[in-house]
Amino acid sequence: MDKKLLGRRINAARKERGWTSERLSEICNINATYLRQIESGAKTPSLQVFVALCEALKVSPTYLLADSLPGAESQDLDALLTLCRKATPKQLNMITAMIRSAIEAAPD
Template identity: 50%
Template sequence: MEQSKLGKRINEVRKARGLTADKLSELCNINATYLRQIEGGAKMPSLPVFIDICNALHVSPDYLLQDELEKNEVSKIQAIETLWENVPLQKQEVALTMIRAVLEHTEQ
Protein backbone atom coordinates (compact mmCIF):
# COMPACT_ATOMS: atom_id res chain seq x y z
CA MET A 1 0.00 0.00 0.00
CA GLU A 2 1.36 3.39 -0.93
CA GLN A 3 1.25 5.59 2.10
CA SER A 4 1.28 8.76 0.02
CA LYS A 5 -2.25 8.19 -1.35
CA LEU A 6 -3.74 7.90 2.12
CA GLY A 7 -1.71 10.83 3.40
CA LYS A 8 -2.66 12.95 0.42
CA ARG A 9 -6.36 12.24 0.93
CA ILE A 10 -6.11 13.09 4.65
CA ASN A 11 -4.34 16.33 3.72
CA GLU A 12 -7.01 17.23 1.15
CA VAL A 13 -9.88 16.58 3.54
CA ARG A 14 -8.17 18.43 6.38
CA LYS A 15 -7.71 21.51 4.20
CA ALA A 16 -11.27 21.26 2.83
CA ARG A 17 -12.51 21.27 6.44
CA GLY A 18 -10.44 24.38 7.15
CA LEU A 19 -8.26 22.66 9.72
CA THR A 20 -4.59 23.26 10.24
CA ALA A 21 -2.27 20.32 10.85
CA ASP A 22 -1.87 21.57 14.41
CA LYS A 23 -5.63 21.61 15.00
CA LEU A 24 -6.21 18.15 13.51
CA SER A 25 -3.33 16.68 15.47
CA GLU A 26 -4.80 18.22 18.63
CA LEU A 27 -8.22 16.69 17.86
CA CYS A 28 -6.54 13.30 17.35
CA ASN A 29 -4.26 13.56 20.39
CA ILE A 30 -1.14 13.10 18.29
CA ASN A 31 1.95 15.17 17.64
CA ALA A 32 1.64 17.61 14.70
CA THR A 33 4.95 16.33 13.33
CA TYR A 34 3.54 12.80 13.27
CA LEU A 35 0.46 14.03 11.38
CA ARG A 36 2.65 15.79 8.83
CA GLN A 37 4.62 12.55 8.38
CA ILE A 38 1.36 10.68 7.77
CA GLU A 39 0.20 13.28 5.27
CA GLY A 40 3.57 13.24 3.56
CA GLY A 41 3.58 9.47 3.27
CA ALA A 42 6.55 8.86 5.53
CA LYS A 43 4.44 7.18 8.24
CA MET A 44 1.36 4.97 8.30
CA PRO A 45 -1.08 5.70 11.14
CA SER A 46 -1.95 2.97 13.60
CA LEU A 47 -5.56 1.81 13.53
CA PRO A 48 -6.57 3.84 16.62
CA VAL A 49 -4.97 6.97 15.14
CA PHE A 50 -6.63 6.31 11.77
CA ILE A 51 -10.01 6.03 13.50
CA ASP A 52 -9.35 9.28 15.37
CA ILE A 53 -8.48 10.99 12.08
CA CYS A 54 -11.69 9.71 10.46
CA ASN A 55 -13.75 10.92 13.41
CA ALA A 56 -12.06 14.31 13.55
CA LEU A 57 -12.51 14.85 9.81
CA HIS A 58 -16.06 13.42 9.86
CA VAL A 59 -15.33 11.01 7.01
CA SER A 60 -15.65 7.28 6.67
CA PRO A 61 -12.56 5.08 6.57
CA ASP A 62 -13.47 3.87 3.09
CA TYR A 63 -13.47 7.47 1.86
CA LEU A 64 -9.90 7.96 3.00
CA LEU A 65 -8.88 4.53 1.70
CA GLN A 66 -10.72 4.65 -1.61
CA ASP A 67 -7.53 5.07 -3.63
CA GLU A 68 -6.08 2.01 -1.92
CA LEU A 69 -9.04 -0.37 -2.10
CA GLU A 70 -9.82 -2.62 -5.01
CA LYS A 71 -13.24 -2.32 -6.56
CA ASN A 72 -15.56 -4.28 -4.29
CA GLU A 73 -18.96 -4.18 -2.63
CA VAL A 74 -18.13 -0.81 -1.10
CA SER A 75 -17.57 0.59 -4.58
CA LYS A 76 -20.96 -0.69 -5.70
CA ILE A 77 -22.65 0.78 -2.65
CA GLN A 78 -20.97 4.13 -3.24
CA ALA A 79 -22.12 4.12 -6.88
CA ILE A 80 -25.70 3.45 -5.75
CA GLU A 81 -25.43 6.15 -3.10
CA THR A 82 -24.24 8.69 -5.66
CA LEU A 83 -27.15 7.85 -7.95
CA TRP A 84 -29.56 7.95 -5.01
CA GLU A 85 -28.45 11.41 -3.84
CA ASN A 86 -29.11 12.91 -7.27
CA VAL A 87 -32.66 11.60 -7.63
CA PRO A 88 -35.81 13.44 -6.49
CA LEU A 89 -37.65 11.96 -3.51
CA GLN A 90 -40.57 10.71 -5.62
CA LYS A 91 -38.21 8.74 -7.89
CA GLN A 92 -36.41 7.36 -4.82
CA GLU A 93 -39.72 5.89 -3.65
CA VAL A 94 -40.29 4.27 -7.06
CA ALA A 95 -36.74 2.87 -7.09
CA LEU A 96 -37.13 1.52 -3.56
CA THR A 97 -40.39 -0.20 -4.51
CA MET A 98 -38.69 -1.75 -7.56
CA ILE A 99 -35.72 -2.97 -5.51
CA ARG A 100 -38.01 -4.55 -2.93
CA ALA A 101 -40.01 -6.28 -5.67
CA VAL A 102 -36.84 -7.70 -7.25
CA LEU A 103 -35.52 -8.94 -3.92
CA GLU A 104 -38.84 -10.54 -3.00
CA HIS A 105 -39.08 -12.19 -6.40
CA THR A 106 -35.58 -13.67 -6.19
CA GLU A 107 -36.22 -15.05 -2.69
CA GLN A 108 -39.18 -17.16 -3.85
Protein backbone atom coordinates in the same frame (compact mmCIF):
# COMPACT_ATOMS: atom_id res chain seq x y z
CA MET B 1 -1.39 0.21 0.75
CA ASP B 2 0.06 3.36 -0.78
CA LYS B 3 1.03 5.62 2.14
CA LYS B 4 1.34 8.67 -0.10
CA LEU B 5 -2.22 8.29 -1.44
CA LEU B 6 -3.55 7.81 2.09
CA GLY B 7 -1.69 10.91 3.22
CA ARG B 8 -3.05 12.95 0.31
CA ARG B 9 -6.61 11.91 1.17
CA ILE B 10 -6.16 12.87 4.81
CA ASN B 11 -4.61 16.18 3.76
CA ALA B 12 -7.45 16.92 1.35
CA ALA B 13 -10.14 16.08 3.92
CA ARG B 14 -8.40 18.30 6.48
CA LYS B 15 -8.16 21.22 4.08
CA GLU B 16 -11.82 20.82 3.06
CA ARG B 17 -12.66 21.60 6.67
CA GLY B 18 -10.31 24.57 6.70
CA TRP B 19 -8.18 23.05 9.46
CA THR B 20 -4.46 23.38 9.96
CA SER B 21 -2.42 20.29 10.72
CA GLU B 22 -2.04 21.64 14.26
CA ARG B 23 -5.83 21.78 14.68
CA LEU B 24 -6.38 18.22 13.42
CA SER B 25 -3.51 16.88 15.50
CA GLU B 26 -5.04 18.50 18.61
CA ILE B 27 -8.43 16.94 17.89
CA CYS B 28 -6.82 13.51 17.38
CA ASN B 29 -4.49 13.95 20.36
CA ILE B 30 -1.35 13.32 18.28
CA ASN B 31 1.80 15.29 17.59
CA ALA B 32 1.53 17.74 14.66
CA THR B 33 4.85 16.51 13.28
CA TYR B 34 3.50 12.94 13.25
CA LEU B 35 0.39 14.11 11.36
CA ARG B 36 2.54 15.90 8.78
CA GLN B 37 4.58 12.70 8.36
CA ILE B 38 1.35 10.75 7.79
CA GLU B 39 0.12 13.33 5.27
CA SER B 40 3.43 13.24 3.40
CA GLY B 41 3.37 9.43 3.23
CA ALA B 42 6.48 9.06 5.37
CA LYS B 43 4.57 7.23 8.13
CA THR B 44 1.51 4.99 8.33
CA PRO B 45 -0.93 5.80 11.13
CA SER B 46 -1.62 3.21 13.78
CA LEU B 47 -5.14 1.77 13.78
CA GLN B 48 -6.06 3.94 16.77
CA VAL B 49 -4.83 7.10 15.01
CA PHE B 50 -6.50 6.05 11.74
CA VAL B 51 -9.85 5.70 13.53
CA ALA B 52 -9.36 9.06 15.27
CA LEU B 53 -8.62 10.72 11.92
CA CYS B 54 -11.76 9.21 10.36
CA GLU B 55 -13.90 10.39 13.27
CA ALA B 56 -12.41 13.88 13.38
CA LEU B 57 -12.64 14.38 9.62
CA LYS B 58 -16.08 12.73 9.47
CA VAL B 59 -15.02 10.43 6.64
CA SER B 60 -15.27 6.69 6.30
CA PRO B 61 -12.21 4.45 6.34
CA THR B 62 -13.15 3.43 2.80
CA TYR B 63 -12.92 7.06 1.69
CA LEU B 64 -9.37 7.37 3.02
CA LEU B 65 -8.34 3.98 1.62
CA ALA B 66 -10.28 4.25 -1.64
CA ASP B 67 -7.19 4.21 -3.85
CA SER B 68 -5.96 1.08 -2.10
CA LEU B 69 -9.20 -0.91 -2.18
CA PRO B 70 -10.70 -2.67 -5.18
CA GLY B 71 -14.09 -1.56 -6.44
CA ALA B 72 -14.75 2.05 -7.33
CA GLU B 73 -18.42 1.44 -6.59
CA SER B 74 -17.81 1.35 -2.84
CA GLN B 75 -15.78 4.56 -3.10
CA ASP B 76 -18.61 6.30 -4.94
CA LEU B 77 -21.16 5.05 -2.44
CA ASP B 78 -19.09 6.24 0.51
CA ALA B 79 -18.65 9.65 -1.09
CA LEU B 80 -22.40 9.87 -1.61
CA LEU B 81 -23.10 8.82 1.97
CA THR B 82 -20.66 11.42 3.27
CA LEU B 83 -22.45 14.12 1.30
CA CYS B 84 -25.85 12.92 2.50
CA ARG B 85 -24.75 13.04 6.14
CA LYS B 86 -23.86 16.72 5.70
CA ALA B 87 -27.11 17.62 3.90
CA THR B 88 -30.08 19.36 5.46
CA PRO B 89 -33.43 17.54 5.26
CA LYS B 90 -34.45 19.75 2.34
CA GLN B 91 -31.16 19.05 0.53
CA LEU B 92 -31.54 15.34 1.22
CA ASN B 93 -34.98 15.33 -0.41
CA MET B 94 -33.49 17.10 -3.44
CA ILE B 95 -30.59 14.62 -3.63
CA THR B 96 -33.01 11.70 -3.46
CA ALA B 97 -35.17 13.16 -6.23
CA MET B 98 -32.13 13.78 -8.43
CA ILE B 99 -30.82 10.25 -7.97
CA ARG B 100 -34.25 8.74 -8.60
CA SER B 101 -34.62 10.80 -11.78
CA ALA B 102 -31.14 9.85 -13.00
CA ILE B 103 -31.79 6.14 -12.41
CA GLU B 104 -35.13 6.27 -14.20
CA ALA B 105 -33.64 8.17 -17.17
CA ALA B 106 -30.55 5.97 -17.55
CA PRO B 107 -30.67 3.08 -20.00
CA ASP B 108 -30.26 -0.39 -18.49
